[in-house]
Structure formats: C-alpha cells, structure tokens
Amino acid sequence: MSAKIIDGKAFAATVREKVAGHVAHIKQERGITPGLAVVLVGEDPASAVYVRNKGKQTVEVGMASFEHKLAADTSEEALLALIEQLNADPEVHGILVQLPLPAHLNSDLVINAIDPAKDVDGFHISNVGLLGTGQKSMVPCTPLGCLMMLRDHHGSLSGMDAVVVGRSNIVGKPMAQLLLGDSCTVTIAHSRTKDLAEVVRRADIVVAAVGRPEMIPGDWIKEGATVIDVGINRVPGDAGKTRLVGDVDYASASERAGAITPVPGGVGPMTIACLLANTVTACCRANGLPEPEGLTA
Ligand SMILES: NC(=O)C1=CN([C@@H]2O[C@H](COP(=O)(O)OP(=O)(O)OC[C@H]3O[C@@H](n4cnc5c(N)ncnc54)[C@H](OP(=O)(O)O)[C@@H]3O)[C@@H](O)[C@H]2O)C=CC1
Numbered sequence: 001m002s003a004k005i006i007d008g009k010a011f012a013a014t015v016r017e018k019v020a021g022h023v024a025h026i027k028q029e030r031g032i033t034p035g036l037a038v039v040l041v042g043e044d045p046a047s048a049v050y051v052r053n054k055g056k057q058t059v060e061v062g063m064a065s066f067e068h069k070l071a072a073d074t075s076e077e078a079l080l081a082l083i084e085q086l087n088a089d090p091e092v093h094g095i096l097v098q099l100p101l102p103a104h105l106n107s108d109l110v111i112n113a114i115d116p117a118k119d120v121d122g123f124h125i126s127n128v129g130l131l132g133t134g135q136k137s138m139v140p141c142t143p144l145g146c147l148m149m150l151r152d153h154h155g156s157l158s159g160m161d162a163v164v165v166g167r168s169n170i171v172g173k174p175m176a177q178l179l180l181g182d183s184c185t186v187t188i189a190h191s192r193t194k195d196l197a198e199v200v201r202r203a204d205i206v207v208a209a210v211g212r213p214e215m216i217p218g219d220w221i222k223e224g225a226t227v228i229d230v231g232i233n234r235v236p237g238d239a240g241k242t243r244l245v246g247d248v249d250y251a252s253a254s255e256r257a258g259a260i261t262p263v264p265g266g267v268g269p270m271t272i273a274c275l276l277a278n279t280v281t282a283c284c285r286a287n288g289l290p291e292p293e294g295l296t297a
C-alpha cells in the first residue's frame with residue numbers, strides 16, 4: 001500500500017483562515033485585537049527561527065504580536081517580572097515562553113507563573129489537570145494539531161488502538177490524554193519500553209514524539225495504520241547542508257501505512273496554526289464572547 005499523505009501545511013492554512021475570520025469578527029464586533037506574546041530567552045538559532053515564524057503568522061491572521069527577547073543570562077526574577085507584566089496586560093491574550101529555557105531557569109516555576117487563562121501552550125499545571133479530568137482547558141498546540149488531523153482523516157477515533165511513543169509533558173502525555181478523550185485504547189511507550197517494535201505493531205494510530213531521527217522503521221507499522229510523525233530532527237544532508245527528518249523512516253513507513261504525515265510539512269505547521277487558534281480562544285473566553293467552533297479539542 002502507498003499511504004495517503006496527510007498535508008499538514010495545507011490543513012494549517014485552513015486553520016489559519018478560520019482564525020483570521022474570527023479575529024476580523026472580534027475586531028469588528030468588539031474593537032478588540034487578539035494579542036500573542038512570545039518570550040525567548042537566549043540565542044538558540046533554531047528557536048529564533050520559530051519565534052520569527054510565529055510572529056509573522058500572528059500578524060498575517062490579523063492579531064497583535066509582542067516579541068520579548070531576553071539575554072541568555074536573564075535572571076529568574078527578571079523573567080518572572082516580565083510574565084507578571086504580561087499577565088496584567090489587557091492587550092495580551094496569549095503568552096508563550098519558548099522552551100527549553102537555559103539551565104539556570106526553573107521552567108516549571110516559570111510556566112506556572114503564567115496566568116492559566118493566557119497559557120496558550122497549555123503547559124500550566126491547571127490546564128494539565130483540566131485536560132486530564134476532561135474539563136475545558138487550553139490544550140497543548142502540537143497534540144491539538146495531531147488530533148485535528150486524525151479526526152479529519154478518520155472521523156471517529158473511538159475504539160482504535162493508539163500508541164504514543166514519547167512521554168514528555170509537552171507532547172507525549174497530553175497527546176495520550178486527547179486520544180483517550182476520543183475513546184482510543186492508548187499505550188504510552190518510552191525509552192524503557194520492552195519490545196517497542198511489538199507495541200508499535202499493534203497500533204492503528206502511531207504518534208511518534210521521540211526526537212531520534214528515523215528510529216521507527218516501516219516494518220514496525222501495521223498495514224494500513226495512520227502514522228503521525230512529530231519528530232523534528234536536523235541531520236546532515238547533501239552538499240554540506242542540513243535537512244529535517246522525523247522520528248519515523250518515511251520511505252519505508254509510507255509503503256505500509258494507510259496515511260502518514262511528512263516532515264517537514266506535517267505536524268510542525270499545525271502546531272503554529274493551533275497556537276494562533278488557542279490565542280483566539282483565550283481572547284474570546286477573556287471577553288465573554290462565544291468560543292470559535294472547530295478550533296478547540
Ligand atoms: N512538530 C512540532 O511542532 C514539535 C516537534 N517536536 C519534536 O518532537 C520530538 C519529541 O519532542 P519532546 O517530546 O519535546 O522530546 P523529549 O526529549 O522531551 O521526550 C522524548 C521522549 O522520547 C522517549 N524516547 C527516547 N528515546 C527513546 C527510544 N529509544 N525508544 C522509545 N522512546 C524513546 C523518551 O523516553 P524517556 O521519558 O524514558 O526518556 C521521552 O519520553 C523532538 O524531535 C522535537 O523536536 C516537539 C515539539 C513540537
């Protein structure tokens with residue numbers, strides 16, 4: 001079988017179009033411009049690219065973008081003071097602190113200082129708890145984007161066997177919660193999992209979020225399964241350049257899968273689109289406006 005390619009780039013464009021429609025409506029009805037603040041600490045070039053892309057797309061959908069770039073040696077007190085200021089700023093509806101933070105900063109402390117209502121990453125303990133108990137929350141962008149693509153492809157996910165490879169707080173765990181919420185039978189695998197190949201072979205849905213280039217070979221994929229590849233790994237390419245690959249060996253996996261997301265052009269663009277969607281949702285909730293439909297979990 002040759003897999004259907006799930007085009008995250010095209011899907012993300014439709015999400016951004018919906019977001020732009022809601023933004024225009026909110027501006028017209030209430031004179032409010034949804035605003036997203038992104039905080040970057042340090043000079044990591046890859047993070048700087050993401051932050052620039054986010055800022056550009058934020059402006060493109062009609063929202064206000066506030067970028068705060070802090071030196072790598074910024075103190076915890078200074079970062080917490082900025083977060084306090086953004087929490088209090090009525091023009092800021094969403095706050096994202098780019099991770100990972102430099103090692104001298106306690107990221108749990110920093111994230112939990114964000115007003116949960118403005119926590120568009122969905123990483124604050126309140127949002128994690130709300131998601132885990134099936135209550136309305138801010139849902140982490142990457143898992144939300146994956147869920148949107150899965151629902152679009154399958155309709156209902158009820159009763160499907162889903163395997164999430166990776167158990168990070170930002171991808172693996174919230175992904176598993178969302179799949180459980182959609183009534184999948186969920187397995188979370190990680191570096192200590194015994195016989196990962198056997199676990200992955202059972203799956204109707206495989207979500208790979210490991211951070212190891214092409215570690216999942218095609219022969220682990222059940223015939224016809226849906227593969228969502230979250231991994232973003234930069235590896236040496238031709239002529240001294242680098243290229244991006246996922247956590248799944250795309251060439252062999254697409255021979256067996258029913259559907260698969262590419263890297264680049266899969267989960268990555270959906271992550272940014274969902275960040276914009278969460279910002280509009282946060283703005284609506286903050287202003288007592290009806291929630292945008294089709295943009296939340
Ligand atoms: N497309 C997008 O928008 C995004 C992409 N990413 C990408 O997704 C990937 C994962 O990110 P993130 O969750 O933050 O990564 P983390 O490093 O936080 O987590 C990786 C997880 O993979 C598990 N793991 C590591 N090695 C193995 C192995 N050999 N077999 C099975 N499991 C293993 C780890 O297990 P253990 O817990 O036991 O150590 C851990 O749970 C990265 O490539 C990252 O760049 C991340 C965020 C957004």
Ligand SMILES: Nc1nc(=O)c2c([nH]1)NC[C@@H]1CN(c3ccc(C(=O)N[C@@H](CCC(=O)O)C(=O)O)cc3)C=[N+]21
Pocket residue numbers: 049050096097098099100121141142232244263264265266267268269271272
């Ligand atoms: N607080 C926080 N929230 C995040 O959501 C967050 C973060 N920190 N730190 C880093 C990771 C990573 N991440 C990506 C977002 C978009 C692409 C993306 O758009 N990727 C493009 C390719 C981009 C390129 O060419 O480099 C694609 O896959 O097609 C990738 C990765 C968000 N993260």
